[in-house]
Amino acid sequence: MLNIVIFGAPGSGKGTQSERIVEKYKINHISTGDVLRAEIKNGTELGKTAKGYIDQGQLIPDELMIDILASVFDSFKDSKGVIFDGFPRTIAQAEALKNMLVERGQDVSVMLDLEVPEDELMTRLIKRGKDSGRADDNEETIKKRLTVYHSQTAPLIDWYKGEKKYQHINGLGTMDGIFADICKAVDSI
Numbered sequence: 001m002l003n004i005v006i007f008g009a010p011g012s013g014k015g016t017q018s019e020r021i022v023e024k025y026k027i028n029h030i031s032t033g034d035v036l037r038a039e040i041k042n043g044t045e046l047g048k049t050a051k052g053y054i055d056q057g058q059l060i061p062d063e064l065m066i067d068i069l070a071s072v073f074d075s076f077k078d079s080k081g082v083i084f085d086g087f088p089r090t091i092a093q094a095e096a097l098k099n100m101l102v103e104r105g106q107d108v109s110v111m112l113d114l115e116v117p118e119d120e121l122m123t124r125l126i127k128r129g130k131d132s133g134r135a136d137d138n139e140e141t142i143k144k145r146l147t148v149y150h151s152q153t154a155p156l157i158d159w160y161k162g163e164k165k166y167q168h169i170n171g172l173g174t175m176d177g178i179f180a181d182i183c184k185a186v187d188s189i
């Protein structure tokens, strides 16, 4: 299986590039943010819990996310691979992902780190908030999410370097140009 972790700060373009990767490599997509937003929309218990955290720019507790991830992963049948978008976001999640894959005779093939400067992230997310009305894309919540990214999520860069899975991608440029760089990285695995 081709198991890709797509990584980056909020607004780095994980969702956009994931769609292209899914189409080209015919793999399944797990976006934890999309899963949570669907739960909120459907008014489930999980959705109610998640909304409290998301509106504050905080992460959902690891135990909850790890269970959700395993159940979505196991729902894919005869999968050629998976792109993990928005997961892992903490070291505990990265360890859980590794264990979950090992238990299934799999591993992470590569971690793609989409790097985008902070001022560009702010600009993109504020624009997305205006266009799509995503409740957490307002200036105050974006700032909190970026702080959470730096403190809880960015340490995964060194963690994946230690695993020898790390691949840097320049996330500034045209969507096509960034996608071409991603394909180069994936094809060289």
Ligand code: ATP
Residues within 6 Å of the ligand: 008, 009, 010, 011, 012, 013, 014, 015, 032, 033, 034, 036, 053, 054, 057, 058, 059, 060, 061, 065, 085, 086, 087, 088, 089, 093, 136, 145
């Ligand atoms: P991007 O714009 O690059 O897709 P994002 O940070 O804007 O990234 P999502 O990945 O959609 O957006 O996540 C939205 C929110 O959902 C997060 O701020 C967080 O509260 C929650 N969330 C998503 N994935 C996780 C996770 N793995 N662990 C904990 N909370 C999560």
Ligand code: MG
Residues within 6 Å of the ligand: 014, 015, 031, 033, 086
């Ligand atoms: Mg997203």
